[in-house]
Amino acid sequence: MIDLSVGYMAIIDNMNSINTIEWTGKSLRLLDQRKLPEAEIYLEISDPEGVAVAIKDMVVRGAPAIGVAGAFGVALAASKCVGLDISTCTQYIRNIAISIGDSRPTAVNLRSSVDRMLSILDKAGPSDHLYDLLLEEAIYIKDETFASDLRMAEFGSDIIPEGANVLTHCNTGPLATSGYGTAIGVIRRAWEIGKIKQVFATETRPWLQGARLTTWELKRLGIPFTLVVDSAAGHLMARGEVDCVVVGADRITANGDVANKIGTLGLAIMSNKLGIPFFVVAPRTTLDLASKNGDAIDIEERDPSEITDFMGKRITPYGINVRNLSFDVTPNNYIDAIVTDLGVASKPYIGSLRGLVGNG
Numbered sequence: 001m002i003d004l005s006v007g008y009m010a011i012i013d014n015m016n017s018i019n020t021i022e023w024t025g026k027s028l029r030l031l032d033q034r035k036l037p038e039a040e041i042y043l044e045i046s047d048p049e050g051v052a053v054a055i056k057d058m059v060v061r062g063a064p065a066i067g068v069a070g071a072f073g074v075a076l077a078a079s080k081c082v083g084l085d086i087s088t089c090t091q092y093i094r095n096i097a098i099s100i101g102d103s104r105p106t107a108v109n110l111r112s113s114v115d116r117m118l119s120i121l122d123k124a125g126p127s128d129h130l131y132d133l134l135l136e137e138a139i140y141i142k143d144e145t146f147a148s149d150l151r152m153a154e155f156g157s158d159i160i161p162e163g164a165n166v167l168t169h170c171n172t173g174p175l176a177t178s179g180y181g182t183a184i185g186v187i188r189r190a191w192e193i194g195k196i197k198q199v200f201a202t203e204t205r206p207w208l209q210g211a212r213l214t215t216w217e218l219k220r221l222g223i224p225f226t227l228v229v230d231s232a233a234g235h236l237m238a239r240g241e242v243d244c245v246v247v248g249a250d251r252i253t254a255n256g257d258v259a260n261k262i263g264t265l266g267l268a269i270m271s272n273k274l275g276i277p278f279f280v281v282a283p284r285t286t287l288d289l290a291s292k293n294g295d296a297i298d299i300e301e302r303d304p305s306e307i308t309d310f311m312g313k314r315i316t317p318y319g320i321n322v323r324n325l326s327f328d329v330t331p332n333n334y335i336d337a338i339v340t341d342l343g344v345a346s347k348p349y350i351g352s353l354r355g356l357v358g359n360g
Helices: 008-013 048-056 063-079 086-101 108-124 130-157 183-192 209-221 230-238 264-274 349-359
Strands: 021-023 028-031 042-045 164-168 196-202 225-228 244-247 251-253 258-261 278-281 327-330 337-340 343-345
Touching: 021 063, 021 130, 028 063, 042 048, 048 063, 048 086, 063 086, 063 108, 063 130, 086 108, 086 130, 108 130, 130 183, 130 278, 130 337, 130 343, 164 183, 164 230, 183 196, 183 209, 183 244, 183 278, 196 209, 196 230, 209 225, 225 230, 230 264, 244 264, 258 264, 264 278, 264 327, 337 349, 343 349
Parallel strands: 164 196, 164 244, 196 225, 244 278, 278 337
Antiparallel strands: 021 028, 028 042, 251 258, 258 327, 337 343
């Protein structure tokens, strides 16, 4: 078992860590995920507006990771208040927070982090220590996210079958959380204790998060894996080559409906049809218990060029209709378990999720 009592930095030092988000003392240092795996390039962002752009442009991505980045973006806004009266400063921070919160609409973690920062702002009132208070909360959110990942890894590894071939979709490792990972964190821990035979990673069109990022993480971590195109999943499942599917989530509603990377719904339907366990892994910050079901989730649609162009070249005819949906919603009846940092929820999720939050 991972020892959670030894402290965040000690755990980091003892792991093959992938540090995607770092506070330098005056700027936010982000590993530019758009450049992986060809190059490991870090961007230093010293203005809060740049954080919103980095989130929107997917320099940093993954629901927990953008929540962490968003929190530091709000703290950065406070650092720009030198010479401003407290009223002007407070309004500036609030405007930046709203902008950051709106930069990607589906992942609830971003809004949750921004709301936490605004709560600190509201409680502080006219304070000379506003920047210190906001920075302290941002650092706490980052550390909290890492500890949360470790708890999910322990809970989730318990339900992975022995000797499993696991299929995963999109990217859910350290790049997506700034910590240990959600779905990949569970896979990582299950592999460490000898339960994983290999991982099938889908390429995950159109941004190729699986092909570019998940394979980069798995290779770096030494976990055996095979990359497959998205449309190969059904074939592998039907041939009995997949023992379970483990994915992350960007939002989970009160009834257990899950918004995740586009293509997740198809995997869930196939898993259900073939009797293959389908597990979702996400922290409590991904839970949106105020939303009754998946119908309430705002699905982000991105620039069509992400589909029509590849590596800077047009690959489709001009003048065609394109919808670049980033997420889909998987109804709860296709999900066999939801792993959180509070424990594992099972059907009916309307009760088990609230029970976990209540006990937490």
